[in-house]
Amino acid sequence: MTSLLGIALLALALSGPAGAFVPIGGGTSSHVSITRAALLQKVTETCRTVAKAAGRKFNPTGSSPEELVRAYLGPTATGEVSGAKFHSALREILVQNGLLDRDFANSAPHHFNSEAFLEGRGLIMQGVVAIKANIRKENFQAARETLGRVLHTLQDFYSHSNWVELGNTDPYINLIRPDLPLDNLAGVDTATCSDCASGKCKSQILRKILNEKKLTSGYLSISSSTKPSGKCSHGGVADLTSVTRPRGGISKDERRSDNVAVHNAAVNAATAASLQLLEDIRLAAGDNNFLRMMGIARSSVVCFVIENTGSMSEDISEARAVIDEIIDSKKGTQDEPSEYILVPFSDPSFGPVIRTTDPEQMKAEISKLSAGGGSDHPEMCLSGLQLALTSAPSSSYIYVFTDATAKDIALKDTIIALIRTTKSTVSFFMTTASGRRRRSLTAASFNDYKDLAFASGGQAIQVSKKQLAETTELILDTSTSALVTVLQRARNPGKDEIFRFVLDESLKNVTIYITGTSISFSLTNPTGDSQTQQASGKLGTIKTVGNLMRVRLNADRQAGTWKINIMTNQPYTLKVTGQSIITFIYDFVESFSGSHTGYAILRGRPQAGTPATLMLSVIGRKGPSSMTVGDVNLVPVFGPGSGATSTLTDMGNGDVLVTVNAVPEGEFMVLVKGTDVMSNSKFHRQSTTQMTVSKVTIQAVVDSSVEPGKALKLPFSLMTQGSGGSFSINIRNDRSFPMSYPKSLTLKTRQYSNASLTITPPANTTSGTDTTLTIEVKSSNGFDSNYAELRLSVLTKITDFIRPLCDVVSVRADHCPNDMSQCKPFLWELTAKFTDGNGTGIQSISLRQGTGNLTYTSLSNPLIQANYNASCCSQIVEFIATDKVGNVGKCYHSIVRSGGPTALALSPPLWQWLLIAAFAVIVAVPAGIWIRDNAGKVFGFLQSAAK
Structure with a gap:
C-alpha cells in the first residue's frame, strides 16, 4: 500500500513537461516533485497511524494538502479546518530545498559533485542531527529549513553520481547511516569517463568502473574548465569542465531523449531515499511532533506576553480568567489552540518562554504569575514581544498585557521586521496604572503600540483596568481556526469615507473592528438594508470597549458587496474578518x-x-x-x-x-x-501584514550550525539602488548571545560592500537551541531602511552515530493456536534487551507495532530489558528505541504462521529467503526456530513438526 501510494504521488507530481532536478519555480521540477511527493506520503502515513491508534477513521477524499488536513483533523471536532499551515510548512521546505542552487552553487559537497562523497554525507548527517535537536526543542521552523536543504543534497546524489548506472535501484542507505562505510569510491587518479563530443551520449561511464562497481560523480565548475585527468563532468552549459576531455557529463538533472531510463531511475531512487530520511526523522521525533513540524495542527498558536510588575495584579488576574475561558470554551473544537506560549516581562527582566500543548499546564503556569517586583519606569515590553515572535510559529496570535509604555522602544524597528517576516498578529491591551508613578501614557507612546499592532493586523486597545474583562471577546474572536481578513484600512487624519467589501458564502462569524475616538458609522448590506450604531439591529450587534468598536454580523447575513460609511476627522483603523477555509x-x-x-x-x-x-x-x-x-x-x-x-x-x-x-x-x-x-x-x-519597498538590499546566508562556546563568523553584504553614503547597521538576536559587527558601512550605488558579524553562544547553551538574527540597515538621513532575518541553530558536536541495538532474548508463543479464530484467550510473550552502542544513553522506548503491553527497566541503566506480552491475535511487535542524540534502533518480531505445521510464518517468497540465508541467525525456541538478522528483525518462523 505504501509503495503504491508513493508511485501514485510521484506519477502525479511528474506528469506534464519533462522533469528536472531544479528548484522551485522551474516548471514541473523534480526537486520540488520528489520532495513534495515524499512529504505528502510520509504525512499521510503518519496521519493514518495516529488516527488508527486513536480509534478514528482517516479517509481523505484526495491527495491535496487541504484534504489530508481535513481528513485528519475534521473528525476530531466541529468547526472550520484550514490547510494553510500545512501549505506554509511545505513551502518553507521546498524553498529551502531550491535555495541550495543559489547559496551553494559552487559547493561540491552540497551537491555530491566532484566525488565529494564523504563531505556530502557529512552535511547530511550534520543536518539530520540539527533537525532532530531542533524538534526536541520545538524549534520547528528551523527544523523545516534544514530539512529542505538536507533533502536537496541527498537527492542530488542520485542525479550527480553513477549510482543508478551501476544497476542500483534502491537508495544507498549508507548516506544516512554514518555507522556504515562508504565503499568502493573511485580514487582521485582513477579515470571514470569516456569522451562525448556531443554532450549527449547514452553511456560515458567506463566499462571498468561499471564492472568494478566504483562510485564516482561528475566534476563541475562555473569558473574554471580544469578537472582531474579522465574524470567525468557534471555537464551542461554552466559547467565549464564539460568542454575538457573527457567532454560531456553524467548529470541526470534533466530528462532528455538520451537519458530517459537513468533519469527516471534517479528520480525513483531519490524519492525512496527521501522517504527513508523522513522516516528516520519521524521515528526520532515521534508521530505527534513530526506532524507539528509539518504544520498539521488545529487553530493557530496562542501566545500571551504579560507584564508582572506590582501594578499589574488586576490585569494578571483578568488574564487568568481570559485564558481559562479560552481553554474551557474551545476545548474539543477546531478553535482549540494547538499550543500555548507565555512570556512574562518586567524591568529589567523578560522571559523565559513557557510553551505547552497541554491547556491545563498553561492554566497552572498562568496561576504561578504574581504581580511584584519591577520598577515604576516603563518596562521591557518589546523584549518580551521579541521572544514571543521568534519562539512562536509563523501566523501566530500574540496578546500583550501591560499598563506601561515600552522602555526598550529602540527595538521597535526589530519588532516590525519580525512581524513582517513571521506574519504573526499582535494585539496590545494597555490599561491605565492608577497610583503608579512616572507612567506617562502620552498619545505618542501609545501610538508606538498602535503602529506595531496595525503593522501586524492586530488591535491596540486602551482601557481602564475595570474594563479589561470586556476585551475577552476580541481574544476569543481571533484565537480561532481558519481566521481570514476581508478588509483592512487606516486613515490618519481621518475623513468621511465609504469602504466596500465582498462577503462570500463560505464566511462565518464575520466581525468588523473599528479603533479610534469620536467615530460614527453606518453599515449597508447588498440589498440596501442599513444599520447605524445601535447596540442591536437587523444587521448585527455592536459593542464598544475603550477605543474599540466590535460589530458582529448576524449569522443570516447576506453574501455580496457590503458598504461601511465611516464619519470622523480623527485617526482610525478598520478591519473585517471571518472564518473560512478559503x-x-x-x-x-x-x-x-x-x-x-x-x-x-x-x-x-x-x-x-x-x-x-x-x-x-x-x-x-x-x-x-x-x-x-x-x-x-x-x-x-x-x-x-x-x-x-x-x-x-x-x-x-x-x-x-x-x-x-x-x-x-x-x-x-x-x-x-x-x-x-x-x-x-x-x-x-x-493579507494582514503591512509591507513597504526599499532601495537597500541585504545578502546573508547561514551555512552551518554553531557549537556552544565557539564563535561563528557570518559574512553579509549590503547594496543600495539609491544614493550612496553612510548606512548604520544594527544586529540583534533574541537569545542575547554576544556579537560583534561593524556599526556602519559606506555604500556606493549598485555596488555590494562586504562585512561580517561574529556570534558566540555561551558554553552552556542547550543543543538544538535556535536564535533569530535580525540585521537592520538604515540610511544616515533615515529615509530608507531594510532588514534581513536569519535563523541559526546551536548544536553540540555529535560523535555518537551508533543506533541502539536490540537482542531478542526469548519468545514464548507455543500456546498460540494454529486456528486464528481461537486466538483471543491466548497470550504470547517476548523478552528483549536494548543497549546503546556509544554510551550517550537511551532516551525513550516506544511501541511502534502491536497492541500488547510493553514494560521496560529504567532508562538510566546501560542495559535495558523490555518485556512484551500480547494476545495471540496480535502477532507482530516492533519496538523503537531512541538515544539522546536521535539515533533510532528497531526491534521487530512476528509469530505469524501460514500453511501446515512446518510452513514459514512470514510472507517473503522463496527467492528472498535464499538471499537472506547467508546473513540469517537461527534461534531455537520450544515451538520451533526463528530466523532473524543481526539487528533482531525476524524474517520468519519455522514451526517444530512436533508442535
Whole structure:
C-alpha cells in the first residue's frame, strides 16, 4: 500500500513537461516533485497511524494538502479546518530545498559533485542531527529549513553520481547511516569517463568502473574548465569542465531523449531515499511532533506576553480568567489552540518562554504569575514581544498585557521586521496604572503600540483596568481556526469615507473592528438594508470597549458587496474578518540564475523601482483545481485606490507567480480576488501584514550550525539602488548571545560592500537551541531602511552515530493456536534487551507495532530489558528505541504462521529467503526456530513438526 501510494504521488507530481532536478519555480521540477511527493506520503502515513491508534477513521477524499488536513483533523471536532499551515510548512521546505542552487552553487559537497562523497554525507548527517535537536526543542521552523536543504543534497546524489548506472535501484542507505562505510569510491587518479563530443551520449561511464562497481560523480565548475585527468563532468552549459576531455557529463538533472531510463531511475531512487530520511526523522521525533513540524495542527498558536510588575495584579488576574475561558470554551473544537506560549516581562527582566500543548499546564503556569517586583519606569515590553515572535510559529496570535509604555522602544524597528517576516498578529491591551508613578501614557507612546499592532493586523486597545474583562471577546474572536481578513484600512487624519467589501458564502462569524475616538458609522448590506450604531439591529450587534468598536454580523447575513460609511476627522483603523477555509499564503520572492534558476523568498522588504514578485497559493476545500485566482493587487493601507493590477503565471502544484509592475508608495497589503469553483462563489481575501519597498538590499546566508562556546563568523553584504553614503547597521538576536559587527558601512550605488558579524553562544547553551538574527540597515538621513532575518541553530558536536541495538532474548508463543479464530484467550510473550552502542544513553522506548503491553527497566541503566506480552491475535511487535542524540534502533518480531505445521510464518517468497540465508541467525525456541538478522528483525518462523 505504501509503495503504491508513493508511485501514485510521484506519477502525479511528474506528469506534464519533462522533469528536472531544479528548484522551485522551474516548471514541473523534480526537486520540488520528489520532495513534495515524499512529504505528502510520509504525512499521510503518519496521519493514518495516529488516527488508527486513536480509534478514528482517516479517509481523505484526495491527495491535496487541504484534504489530508481535513481528513485528519475534521473528525476530531466541529468547526472550520484550514490547510494553510500545512501549505506554509511545505513551502518553507521546498524553498529551502531550491535555495541550495543559489547559496551553494559552487559547493561540491552540497551537491555530491566532484566525488565529494564523504563531505556530502557529512552535511547530511550534520543536518539530520540539527533537525532532530531542533524538534526536541520545538524549534520547528528551523527544523523545516534544514530539512529542505538536507533533502536537496541527498537527492542530488542520485542525479550527480553513477549510482543508478551501476544497476542500483534502491537508495544507498549508507548516506544516512554514518555507522556504515562508504565503499568502493573511485580514487582521485582513477579515470571514470569516456569522451562525448556531443554532450549527449547514452553511456560515458567506463566499462571498468561499471564492472568494478566504483562510485564516482561528475566534476563541475562555473569558473574554471580544469578537472582531474579522465574524470567525468557534471555537464551542461554552466559547467565549464564539460568542454575538457573527457567532454560531456553524467548529470541526470534533466530528462532528455538520451537519458530517459537513468533519469527516471534517479528520480525513483531519490524519492525512496527521501522517504527513508523522513522516516528516520519521524521515528526520532515521534508521530505527534513530526506532524507539528509539518504544520498539521488545529487553530493557530496562542501566545500571551504579560507584564508582572506590582501594578499589574488586576490585569494578571483578568488574564487568568481570559485564558481559562479560552481553554474551557474551545476545548474539543477546531478553535482549540494547538499550543500555548507565555512570556512574562518586567524591568529589567523578560522571559523565559513557557510553551505547552497541554491547556491545563498553561492554566497552572498562568496561576504561578504574581504581580511584584519591577520598577515604576516603563518596562521591557518589546523584549518580551521579541521572544514571543521568534519562539512562536509563523501566523501566530500574540496578546500583550501591560499598563506601561515600552522602555526598550529602540527595538521597535526589530519588532516590525519580525512581524513582517513571521506574519504573526499582535494585539496590545494597555490599561491605565492608577497610583503608579512616572507612567506617562502620552498619545505618542501609545501610538508606538498602535503602529506595531496595525503593522501586524492586530488591535491596540486602551482601557481602564475595570474594563479589561470586556476585551475577552476580541481574544476569543481571533484565537480561532481558519481566521481570514476581508478588509483592512487606516486613515490618519481621518475623513468621511465609504469602504466596500465582498462577503462570500463560505464566511462565518464575520466581525468588523473599528479603533479610534469620536467615530460614527453606518453599515449597508447588498440589498440596501442599513444599520447605524445601535447596540442591536437587523444587521448585527455592536459593542464598544475603550477605543474599540466590535460589530458582529448576524449569522443570516447576506453574501455580496457590503458598504461601511465611516464619519470622523480623527485617526482610525478598520478591519473585517471571518472564518473560512478559503484563504491564501504568499511570499515576496526574487529570481536567481546559475547552473539552475529559481525563486528565493525575500527575508526583507521588496526592492524599490522594480516590479514586485510574489509566489502565492490559494487554499480551499480541495486542491488547486477547486480554486481560480482572478486579480492580485497591492493595496495602499492609508491612501485611496485598489492598487495596480498584476500578471499571473501558473507554476504548478497550486503555486501562482504574481508580478505587479506598479507598487504603491508607503505601506501596502496584498488583496486576492478569485472564485471558489465548487460553489461558483466570488471571494476577496486580504493579507494582514503591512509591507513597504526599499532601495537597500541585504545578502546573508547561514551555512552551518554553531557549537556552544565557539564563535561563528557570518559574512553579509549590503547594496543600495539609491544614493550612496553612510548606512548604520544594527544586529540583534533574541537569545542575547554576544556579537560583534561593524556599526556602519559606506555604500556606493549598485555596488555590494562586504562585512561580517561574529556570534558566540555561551558554553552552556542547550543543543538544538535556535536564535533569530535580525540585521537592520538604515540610511544616515533615515529615509530608507531594510532588514534581513536569519535563523541559526546551536548544536553540540555529535560523535555518537551508533543506533541502539536490540537482542531478542526469548519468545514464548507455543500456546498460540494454529486456528486464528481461537486466538483471543491466548497470550504470547517476548523478552528483549536494548543497549546503546556509544554510551550517550537511551532516551525513550516506544511501541511502534502491536497492541500488547510493553514494560521496560529504567532508562538510566546501560542495559535495558523490555518485556512484551500480547494476545495471540496480535502477532507482530516492533519496538523503537531512541538515544539522546536521535539515533533510532528497531526491534521487530512476528509469530505469524501460514500453511501446515512446518510452513514459514512470514510472507517473503522463496527467492528472498535464499538471499537472506547467508546473513540469517537461527534461534531455537520450544515451538520451533526463528530466523532473524543481526539487528533482531525476524524474517520468519519455522514451526517444530512436533508442535
